[in-house]
Amino acid sequence: MTPHDLLADQFQGHRPHLKAVAYRMLGSLSEAEDAVQEAWLRLARSDAGDIGNLGGWLTTVVGRVCLDMLRARKSRREESLEERLPDPVVSLADAADPEQEALLADSVGLALLVVLESLTPAERLAFVLHDMFGLPFEQIAPIVDRTPATAKKLASRARQRVRGATPNPDPDPADQRRVVDAFLAAARGGDFEALVSILDPGVVLRGDGGTLAGGMKILRGVAAVAGQLATFQRMATSATAHPALVNGLAGLVNTIDGRLISVMSFTISDGKISTIDILSDPDRLARLDLTRLEP
Template sequence: MPLPRPRDPGRPGPDGPGRPRLWHACAVSTETISAEEFASHRPRVFGLAYRMLGSAQEAEDTVQDAYLRWRGARRADIERPAAWLAKTVTHLCLNRLTSARARREEYVGTWLPEPVITSGGALGPLESAEQRDAVSMALLVVLERLTPTERAVYVLREAFAYGHREIAGVLDTSEANSRQLYRRAARAVAAGRTRFEPEPRPHRELVEAFLAAARDGDVAGLEKLLAADVTWWGDGGGKVTAARRPVLGREKVVRFLVGGMRTFGAAMDFSYAEVNGAPAVLARVEGTLVGTASFELSGDGAVIGVRAVVNPDKLAYAERQVAPV
């Protein structure tokens, strides 16, 4: 069923002190809708879709769908483009999430979000710990536990600083319901959040030490870096070799890592990158990206989680990001 053209949600009222507006409303009087105008909103639109879907490629498709609706709309129906696009993209994502849930229930092995290299600003500014956390692999996994509507409310509130009046306009619901949905989402997210949000510099140093120890097969070095209850998640989608289930505990993770490096490490080139706002490792074979690994740290600086994506379908967007121009 096609999505009806969204109504402008209206100019928001204040919803608490100190919450910055990231989507600025602006009245437009021209009669035509230009591609250039849409392009100016595209980074935020893509960032919203990615946070909603956990898939860069589906986010791109959603942005394209929104653009087609944008081109087909009358200028008189779009008083404030940013608000119109936020509503359009949110509803397109809600439609996609319904079918995505069924697909992910049949997914082979562990499902992880598609990695995005964020050092170039692909998901917008990530200057604060809160902004980095909003696109982290760990948080995106937790967001999968929410209902589609809870996820929409949480993303709009936390990542884009929407007030509940704005959210109610986007979702065609009441402010009271928006608040209730947010409370439920926030409780679920808090229950699954990482125990520690590291600063980039020590995190990077730890990732580089981890990579050096793995390359050298340094079991003792790896054991020093890993928490006793560390977990390794691997997403191969049934298309390449990967752990079908999480690998639990320091001893098993070290054994898994050393064995994998002996089997595949010699053929791979490793490099450091920022993936989803956090330091990570990229693995290439003959120049082709074959995997990413993102790290999660505990309060004492030990690795408590590693999320490795090796499904080639999920690496397509990141591969385009790192491909030479």
């Protein structure tokens, strides 16, 4: 094995972790892949013999790449006012490979990723690297060009915004699935009272149909969300609903004649639906790898 092949093999061992970091930073699977690939290119151009801690070095590089991508994205969105749901990670419970397992770890649901989108790039990096991956602030500080104390403050500010903004999901997958099944039954039957009974008073529904559909739309509260019962019923009676894990939480993948039309993610808290996230953007659905949905 050549030194280059050995280095590539070592890099592959770190790849699941690096993509998990990048996904939490960016909320985009394609951009996360780009960030990881850029880390490999920088590693291949470097003197790897001088790197004492390869995992730490690669995490730092990915962090810097993601920070630059977030800053560039923020500049573009300030001009376009674009909002969108993060990319969902969809799989069957028993069909995740190591990379999928890393992406799904800690049930980083779409609701949490939406909140992370509201942070500044530096806050998001400090929070993700410290709170989710345990990097010390001494290692985070150079990435954001701050002192360790300032990096700690960035993470603290982010933590305050995240805490309470997203409810903690119920831990039992079976309990989550029962509530999603109850939602589907209420939708199919057009049962308004049954639907209301499983919605949290502060329920939030986010639907992203893409640019042609007017971008992301948000509804808040039981009255507004239950008011979509007719839409839910049309979906439930015309489409085939496939139970799946969406970002580690109970969700549904909906198809018509084998064509993917939407991915739904549910956050279940205290036995009630607290968030529903629906991605129906045809362009983004076409890029999803749903081979793992096959039994």
